[in-house]
Amino acid sequence: xxxxxxxxxxxxxxxxxxxxxxxxxxxxxxxxxxxxxxxxxxxxxxxxxxxxxxxxxxxxxxxxxxxxxxxxxxxxxxxxxxxxxxxxxxxxxxxxxxxxxxxxxxxxxxxxxxxxxxxxxxxxxxxxxxxxxxxxxxxx
Amino acid sequence: xxxxxxxxxxxxxxxxxxxxxxxxxxxxxxxxxxxxxxxxxxxxxxxxxxxxxxxxxxxxxxxxxxxxxxxxxxxxxxxxxxxxxxxxxxxxxxxxxxxxxxxxxxxxxxxxxxxxxxxxxxxxxxxxxxxxxxxxxxxxxxxxxxxxxxxxxxxxxxxxxxxxxx
Numbered sequence: 001x002x003x004x005x006x007x008x009x010x011x012x013x014x015x016x017x018x019x020x021x022x023x024x025x026x027x028x029x030x031x032x033x034x035x036x037x038x039x040x041x042x043x044x045x046x047x048x049x050x051x052x053x054x055x056x057x058x059x060x061x062x063x064x065x066x067x068x069x070x071x072x073x074x075x076x077x078x079x080x081x082x083x084x085x086x087x088x089x090x091x092x093x094x095x096x097x098x099x100x101x102x103x104x105x106x107x108x109x110x111x112x113x114x115x116x117x118x119x120x121x122x123x124x125x126x127x128x129x130x131x132x133x134x135x136x137x138x139x140x
Numbered sequence: 141x142x143x144x145x146x147x148x149x150x151x152x153x154x155x156x157x158x159x160x161x162x163x164x165x166x167x168x169x170x171x172x173x174x175x176x177x178x179x180x181x182x183x184x185x186x187x188x189x190x191x192x193x194x195x196x197x198x199x200x201x202x203x204x205x206x207x208x209x210x211x212x213x214x215x216x217x218x219x220x221x222x223x224x225x226x227x228x229x230x231x232x233x234x235x236x237x238x239x240x241x242x243x244x245x246x247x248x249x250x251x252x253x254x255x256x257x258x259x260x261x262x263x264x265x266x267x268x269x270x271x272x273x274x275x276x277x278x279x280x281x282x283x284x285x286x287x288x289x290x291x292x293x294x295x296x297x298x299x300x301x302x303x304x305x306x
Contacts, residue, residue, distance in 0.1 A: 002252070003179065003189050022174060035165070035172035037207025042239075052239070061242040066173030066199040073198065078179050079191065081198050085246035 002079025008107060008114040008139035017075035017102035022067060024059055026094050032063040059092035064122050064131045071100035072120055076137030082115065086133030097125045107139070114139040144232055146268040146279070153219035154226050154263035154283055160209040161196050163255045169204045170197050186254070193254040198247060201287060201298045205261065225265050226281060226302070233279055233304040243280060244301035250294045259287040259295055266299070277306045 022028075029043045038060060041048035049057045065086045073081055092098060099122065106117040116139050121132040170180035178185040179195060186194045196205075230240055253259065267282040280303045287296040 002191075020174075028172075028174075032172045035169045036203035038203045062199060062202050062245065063173070065202075065245060066197070069198045070173050070175040073175070073177075078177060078189070078195055079252050081249055083246070083248045084198055085244070087244045088242050091241075 002138075003077035005077045005080045005138060005140040006075070006116055008116070011104055011107055011116050011139060013104055013106055015104040017071060017100075019099050019101055020067070020071045020074075021097055021099040023097050024063075024092055024094050026057060028063060029057060029059055029094070032060055032066070036060070036062065038062070055093070057094065059094075061086075061088040061131065064088075064092055064098060065133075067098060068100050068102075068120055068122050068131055068133070071102050072118065072135045072137070075102050075118075076116065076135075076139075080138045082113075082136040082138055084133065084135045086120075086131050088131055090128055090130050092124070092130050098122050098130065099124075102135075105134075144229060146229065146270070149225035149229055149265050149281075150268055152225045152265050154224055154265060155206065155285065156216050156219045156262045157206075157210045157260075158214040158216070159205050159259045159261050159287065160211060160214075161200075161205070161253055161255050161257045161259070162209045163194060165204060165208040166194050166196050166200065166255055169200050173197060173199060183255075191252065191254050193256050196253045196255070196257075198249065201247060201253075201285070201296045202245060202300070205259075205287070206285070219262070226283060229268065229279070229281060230302065230304055233306070236306070238276075238304055238306040240302065240304050242300065243303045244299075246299040248297040250296065253287075253295055257289075257295075259289060261285055261287045273305075279304045279306075 046056045102120045116137045118135040122130045263285040266284045271278045285298045
């Protein structure tokens with residue numbers, strides 16, 4: 001069961017979801033730590049991060065992947081995601097503007113299910129890719 | 141550093157547990173990934189959309205489902221025997237310096253999961269390998285966590301690729 005899905009006949013390769021932009025804050029990282037239970041100090045404790053040789057805390061990869069998943073399910077509808085995979089290419093830093101990109105790369109029917117293939121990524125203001133991956137959604 | 145025997149860790153379990161998907165954690169998690177959908181907050185809205193209860197967000201199954209909702213009295217014995225192969229490898233490497241990073245993450249959703257569902261989770265080391273990058277050694281660990289229902293059918297499969305960069 002799910003939210004309304006994409007209409008298979010209306011979807012075309014190259015279609016894009018509405019991008020989402022968000023300026024990463026330390027509060028985002030603290031909130032994500034609490035909600036996920038991942039309290040790695042590299043994401044929450046500036047002092048510990050600097051002692052480890054970093055400029056300061058950096059974002060959980062899974063915060064960025066979660067933000068991207070939000071953009072994906074906004075597009076395909078909650079409950080219509082069949083798979084989602086991401087590669088973490090660069091660390092994210094507080095103050096960076098993170099923007100999601102979700103694009104249709106194809107569509108197919110498999111075992112009677114109408115599937116839509118998506119490429120998805122998150123980039124910063126300079127176009128540097130932070131997370132890149134793909135997703136498969138089911139359409140109606 | 142003592143040479144780590146990586147191959148002996150492949151196939152070993154990393155975790156096992158019974159996960160109850162709880163409402164407050166689902167709503168808090170949705171907020172943390174900036175998803176403001178009413179389906180994660182309002183049961184009536186979720187039911188109207190055809191769900192049995194509030195659905196769990198897709199990336200809930202990486203960390204949240206491993207840290208929250210594993211009620212102590214319901215947990216099976218620790219399958220690692222008290223020594224987690226992930227901690228053995230990554231802990232030993234980190235003690236020599238460097239950084240542990242999340243390289244890749246993949247989820248397969250076999251069916252929806254909603255608040256109130258009780259799932260069995262089991263993690264296993266699928267692979268460990270190393271790569272050279274300049275003068276740095278990268279050590280990768282692939283951990284697959286499978287969530288199943290009471291019938292033993294897979295519900296969600298989560299595969300993590302974690303790396304240590306020297």
